[in-house]
Amino acid sequence: MAIKFSIEKELKGALGRAGTLETPHGVIHTPAFVAVGTKASVKALTPEQVKSLGAEVVLANTYHLYLEPGAKRVKSFGGLHKFMNWHGPLMTDSGGFQVFSLGTAYGRQVSKVARAQGNALDEDFFDVAPSLVKISENGVSFRSHLDGSLHYITPEKSIEIQHDLGADMIFAFDECTSPAEVFRYQEEALKRTHHWAKRSLDYHHSLIRANGGISGQALFGIIQGGREESLRKKSAKFIGNLDFDGFGIGGSFAKKDMETAVKWVNEILPKEKPRHLLGIGEPEDLFMGVENGVDLFDCVAPTRNGRGGTLYTSKGKINIKNAEFREDTGPIDFECVCSVCLSYSRAYLCHLYRAHEMLGGTLGSMHNLYFIINLVKRMRDSILDNTFPEFKKDFLKEYLSK
């Protein structure tokens, strides 16, 4: 086994739990927030800064790295850890989400969280021309958004790429559907995702056998099924019964559907394996996920918001570029003890963003990432000392007060 997951404590009357996830590159204390490093870089931050913020694990994107600089090239350099100088635990996704964001979802105002709810979070979502993707039973053909070249990804290809990249935890190839799709399409897509999960697992095992049975990589299967109870439960049963090391909960959600979907799935998944809610990271969603048995989260929101000047505080998000902050000598958040809040004023940050200084995006990303990582750590601590319900109530009351 490439990883070892242990549950330390469970939440009374709910699915939540605190634990540890041992990987070949170090231990993750769960629940944990995973910093996103799409193209082998957590945007605007050095790995030293990422580590200093308390991040224990980084997720990079298979689709992006496959196109540029190429998985074989990364392999020839000694793998992704060495390439990007991140020597802690590392994950790669399967590329499946890009099938969605480049294909079915394009131009439909939906992403990880439907844009109708005002919460679109995927920063690479609107980068590309429509209809670059064609899905068949065997795999997905698509044109590169970089140079228009034609590519074909199958479950086997996704696993091969992820073996070349060499992250500690990798994901089975899946199809992510839009909540706007009809039941019939959700059902078809789920069937494909399940076939692809088996093929991903089989190929992963065959590569390990070819390597003499040795592997430092854990494979997570992905549960889909959209907003449909029957499909989510079916998927959790099917994927949960396969020999995966952990699970990802995928999908594009309408915000109101997220909690039920997570609950349906986690009530069925085998409790002794870790669960990752893919692409979700707003505070209220993190509380919901943790309470309902999610161990890992990743999301581009902290760094994307950070670059744009939207900063998290204990009283909700602020846009630091607003004129009101030009004279504000206080820190971003009085309750925060990150290195940015200890050393810089809102006025200075406001100045940096207004002056288009790159340091604004760096400091904003540092604060936001710390804020979110630390928030999930505090949830973990509150599970351990039996105060999760109070912590959730108190935090959200203040956070959502405006």
Add this chain to the structure above:
Amino acid sequence: MAIKFSIEKELKGALGRAGTLETPHGVIHTPAFVAVGTKASVKALTPEQVKSLGAEVVLANTYHLYLEPGAKRVKSFGGLHKFMNWHGPLMTDSGGFQVFSLGTAYGRQVSKVARAQGNALDEDFFDVAPSLVKISENGVSFRSHLDGSLHYITPEKSIEIQHDLGADMIFAFDECTSPAEVFRYQEEALKRTHHWAKRSLDYHHSLIRANGGISGQALFGIIQGGREESLRKKSAKFIGNLDFDGFGIGGSFAKKDMETAVKWVNEILPKEKPRHLLGIGEPEDLFMGVENGVDLFDCVAPTRNGRGGTLYTSKGKINIKNAEFREDTGPIDFECVCSVCLSYSRAYLCHLYRAHEMLGGTLGSMHNLYFIINLVKRMRDSILDNTFPEFKKDFLKEYLSK
């Protein structure tokens, strides 16, 4: 005296020297390269990173900070050190160079080093519309390049702003001329610069007196005179005889004129005070300056080049974005021991720049700034151990070999 300059060793048969410059915020070992933080930020770097590269002093721009966020505002926050979280020695320039870059020089292909020589280095040079500036004997009126608002800067105003900002070393207000100007204009401009120098000094002293005689700020006078021997010598004599704490050598140079101008000036300036060659920072120019008695240099080149992907190596500059580096697993420079060269490959950096990741500009700036700061440090060491001529010869032979 706000600063104390001591010469430790002189170069035999030349004007160069190694020394220490004590300021209220720490000691600078001279000769030294000053990192440029135009708008209260060394572009793309945190102050912690700047310090870790070995930078002992930072220079910010009066003109830019006066416009945004405003000097009174910075003062109300406790001064520039606190505002930008740089607690080491800090300089501000006088705003005089912007008179040049926004006025007479605009559209004429000249900057710190004439563009005809392919070395234009001022990154804010082409930001603005022409004819924003009008120079009179009393001062300079100009329109803000940010919002078109009208401003008027006199020597007194420049000193007042620099007192509000609160850097350890500040500069007298001057007029920088283009090498393309005729002698008659150079002579007129120099006369103005000399009048302004006296007025700057008088106002500086009056502000100190008003403060009970206490000051943590040293004032440097600026020598101008273009490429004209008679004017440079006249300026060195005039400015050198005034009660300044140190001197700046200003001007826009044709590269071939730089050495003679620096020599003319430093043969005359009082030896016991520090000298700063303003806005110059290419390796060959740094050797020339150090040999000819310059103690301080500043230049945007390391960070500007770093953001653009032009990186310094011991064998000359490279453009890291070039395709040849996509497969190159070596460091930027095998002879460099900076944190970037120790941890990242050329291939990874090439990837970051091609993928438009901000981290590319950050790591490139870190390497370049380390390279230049460390180069001047090595010049200092070679003065101390009597090996400067050999070091200069060996370094430049390799650096200029391509």
